[in-house]
Amino acid sequence: MRKKIVAGNWKMNKAFDEGKSLTSEIVNIYKDEVKDDVTAVICPPYIHLHSLAGIIGNTTNVFLGAQNCNDHESGAYTGEISVDMLKSVCATFVIIGHSERREYFGETDEFLAKKVDTTLKAGLTPIFCCGEPLEIREKGAHFEFVTQQLTNSLFHLSADEMKKLVIAYEPIWAIGTGKTASAEQAQEMHAKIRAHLSGKFGDDVAESISILYGGSCKPSNANEIFAGKDVDGGLIGGASLKARDFIDIIKSF
Ligand code: PEP
Numbered sequence: 165m166r167k168k169i170v171a172g173n174w175k176m177n178k179a180f181d182e183g184k185s186l187t188s189e190i191v192n193i194y195k196d197e198v199k200d201d202v203t204a205v206i207c208p209p210y211i212h213l214h215s216l217a218g219i220i221g222n223t224t225n226v227f228l229g230a231q232n233c234n235d236h237e238s239g240a241y242t243g244e245i246s247v248d249m250l251k252s253v254c255a256t257f258v259i260i261g262h263s264e265r266r267e268y269f270g271e272t273d274e275f276l277a278k279k280v281d282t283t284l285k286a287g288l289t290p291i292f293c294c295g296e297p298l299e300i301r302e303k304g305a306h307f308e309f310v311t312q313q314l315t316n317s318l319f320h321l322s323a324d325e326m327k328k329l330v331i332a333y334e335p336i337w338a339i340g341t342g343k344t345a346s347a348e349q350a351q352e353m354h355a356k357i358r359a360h361l362s363g364k365f366g367d368d369v370a371e372s373i374s375i376l377y378g379g380s381c382k383p384s385n386a387n388e389i390f391a392g393k394d395v396d397g398g399l400i401g402g403a404s405l406k407a408r409d410f411i412d413i414i415k416s417f
Contacts, residue, residue: 166371166372166373166374166396167203167330167374167396167397168201168202168203168374168396168397168417169202169203169204169205169330169374169376169396169397170202170203170204170205170376170397170398170400170410170413170414171204171205171206171207171229171257171259171291171332171376171397171398171399171400171404172190172204172205172206172207172400172401172404172405172410173207173231173259173262173378173399173400173401173404174206174207174208174209174231174404174405175231175264175401176209177209177405178208178209178212178405180211180212180215183208183209183212183215183216184212184215184216184219186405186407187206187208187216187219187220188219189407190204190206190226190407190410190411191219191220191221191223191226193407193408193411194223194225194226194411194414195223197411197415198225198411198414198415200224200225201225201417202225202397202414202415202417203225203226203227203397204225204226204227204410204414205226205227205228205229205257205291206220206226206227206228206229206404207228207229207230207231207257207259208228209231210230210231210245210250213228213230213250213253213254213255214253214254216228217253217254217255220254227256227257228253228254228255228256228257229255229256229257229258229259229291230245230250230255230257230258230259231258231259231262232245232258232259232260232262232265233245233246233247233250233258233260233279233282233283233288234246234247234279234282235275235278235279235281235282236282237282237285237286247282247283247285247286247288248286250286250288251286251287251288255288256288256289257288257289257290257291257330258283258288258289258290258291259290259291259293259332259399260276260279260280260283260290260291260292260293261276261279261292261293261294261313261317262293262334263293263295263334263336263339264339267336273312273313273316273317274316274317276292276317277316277317277318277320280292280317280318280321280329284321284325284328284329289328289329289330290328290329290330291329291330291331291332291376291399292317292318292329292330292331292332293331293332293334293378293399294310294313294314294331294332294333294334294357295310295333295334295335295336295339295378295379296309296310296335296336296337297336297337298336298337301335301337306335306353307353307356310333310353310356310357311356311357311360314331314357314360314361315360315364319364323365323366323369326361326365326369326373327369327372327373329373330373330374330375330376331357331361331373331374331375331376332375332376332377332378332399333350333353333354333357333375333376333377333378334377334378334379334399335349335353335379336379337379338378338379338380339378339379339380339401340380340401340402341379341380342380343379343380344379344380344381344382344385344389345377345379345389347388347389347391347392350377350389350392350395351392351393351394351395354375354377354392354394354395355393355394357375357394358370358371358373358375358394361373374396374397375394375395375396376395376396376397376398376399377389377390377392377395377397377398377399378398378399378400378401380402381398381399381400381403381413382402382403382409382413383403383409383412383413383416386398386412386413386416387416390416390417397417398413400413
């Protein structure tokens with residue numbers, strides 16, 4: 165059985181007090197309403213992680229993630245955050261290669277391969293993002309584009325390492341635009357991703373990896389999208405900033 169995971173990427177939103185309130189609300193409603201079989205991951209800005217860990221405590225199946233990390237283990241990298249620092253404040257997941265990091269911070273497939281290595285070495289779980297821009301989708305080259313991203317950043321891993329990853333398919337044209345991929349578009353890409361992983365790492369590995377969908381996912385469309393047999397959850401941006409919406413998406417399974 166693959167893990168069902170819904171991760172909330174807060175991006176650069178929520179001041180400290182707001183972040184604490186949102187987390188308390190999520191944890192309280194999660195405890196009341198959600199069956200433990202769906203893993204929730206909260207990915208706030210770095211500076212909130214330590215305090216939010218205290219709020220989450222040992223709530224079953226609610227975890228903390230970071231939105232990024234540095235590719236080096238430590239050293240003279242002013243302003244950066246290492247994987248060991250993340251571990252020390254109880255983060256267990258790290259989003260790697262979000263399209264905003266690729267676009268605004270110039271992160272390439274090759275560079276992301278290094279971040280994946282650093283994250284795995286530290287024992288953290290990478291949520292590796294992939295996805296095509298609109299012009300690639302319109303040209304019909306989206307399968308090739310996404311599978312190439314995976315090849316470039318992940319195909320140097322061993323099967324055992326690969327098993328530890330979570331993949332998030334996020335069509336860039338659907339992120340924050342209110343335009344969601346259809347359930348069919350999501351399922352067909354997820355199936356392609358799984359087949360591509362299977363070709364390199366074997367069926368057992370490919371079948372064990374959770375593949376999340378991201379892109380304007382909300383309570384009103386999550387149920388349909390999550391029904392795809394290769395869709396194992398979601399990476400949620402905007403809708404993760406409201407506890408009720410985030411929980412309702414988790415409950416869509
Ligand atoms: C994201 O940025 O990962 C995302 C999916 O955002 P949104 O849900 O707002 O489209």
